Amino acid sequence: MAKRSVVPFGPQHPVLPEPIHLDLVLEDEVVVEAVPSIGYVHRGLETLVKKKDYNEMVYVTERICGICSFMHGMGYCNAVENIMNVEVPDRAKYLRTIWCEMSRLHSHLLWLGLLADAFGFEALFMHSWRLREKILDMFEISTGGRVIFSVNKIGGVLKDMPADMLKNFVQILDGMEKELRETTNIFLNDYTVKSRMVGVGILSPEDALKRGAVGPMMRASGYAIDMRKTGYAAYGDLDFEIITSNDCDCYARCQVRIGEIFQSIDIIRQAAAKIPDGEIAAAVKGNPDGEFFMRVEQPRGEAFYYVRANGTKFLDRMRVRTPTFANLPAMLQTLKGAQYADVPILILTIDPCISCTER
């Protein structure tokens, strides 16, 4: 038997955008086991329910993550709205859908960039992020923020997108599509890129299920699971197919995410065409009393929000299960038997968001 050695990986590592620590047990160059430890960026956001009332919590939940901040805020609002039986106006639902899909777009572009960076393709990294910048600009124009949007409130949204703004956005996306094809084609077809991804990090469908993977991780192992199909926001009115792949490797996950980029553009187009006129927020009276589980599909997978309220303005409990947390066991599975040189790519393949995980 080869000699075993333990190599610490992280919390500070060039490939990691956020701190997570792994102890990699190696036999020669092969990883036999990976032991994760998290907790470097724990902020105790869930406990803040004791100090911030349920309206202020919208702004707290937004800050769980800097990438899916809109969806975090929305998921929480949805949960409280369901407890209070607030009917959100249709226009607000559509606006939420558009912002959700813009979040997905920029998140997947961010991930593509980080992936390119992980295998050392710096120019491709720059290009992915250059494209992402346009989405961030769109966010700034429509919400006033590039990272934290603060447009959600219990009962609807705070800002409207006028028709000319929507038209402009659709035009920008139309223009971006060609560039996106060019860039994503490199990810999908380039020899060098493929040599790093094809057949690497296989997560068999059984393992994916057993380890409770979510999002693109699950879909790349052949399961058509997507919370958007539950029809929250305006997804019930829009037409889209769940993108899956049966290859189960890093390449498949990249393929799924790239497919979702174009799907998001399509969903935004549909929503912009169908958006009804009307109010953007419903009036909310009183305090919530009851509990609710809300499940939303974030770029990284399914997140859920559990809210329990007691009739006062302070909630009893707010619990968030983020997709990265659910994907960590699957990631550890893919690390087993992997080459040491592939570890960065395997970690990135789940699109880790550590701050989300630790809240």
Add this chain to the structure above:
Amino acid sequence: MSSIMSFTGMALKNLFSKPATIQYPEQPKVYPERTRGHVEINIDDCIFCGMCMRNCPPRAIKVDRASGTWEIMRFDCVQCGYCVNGCPKKCLSIVPGYTEPQMKKEADRFVKPPAPKAEKPAEQKQAGGQKNA
């Protein structure tokens, strides 16, 4: 099918295209009008009800009805806009222009003129000297 040198086309195009970045700071960044840069107050309309103080999630605002002052800790404010939405007199607004670095964390103080026809007091300074406001 995989291809070698698939990036060449893009690389060549880049060589001859305009840079994607702007030459900051020579060329200033133009913010869209909705940018949440900092909170501004029209102190003349404020009735010192304290709604903004109670609403503000990071408790960045202090309102004192007795002395007629409204204070904001610019570096505590997270630009969420909750105070703006809750103000009954609509005298708060959130406008472009980020708070500039300062040596000391100090509150920005606004005082309402005591008499109805008095001129604007000297303390009322332009919020933090922002660019682009």
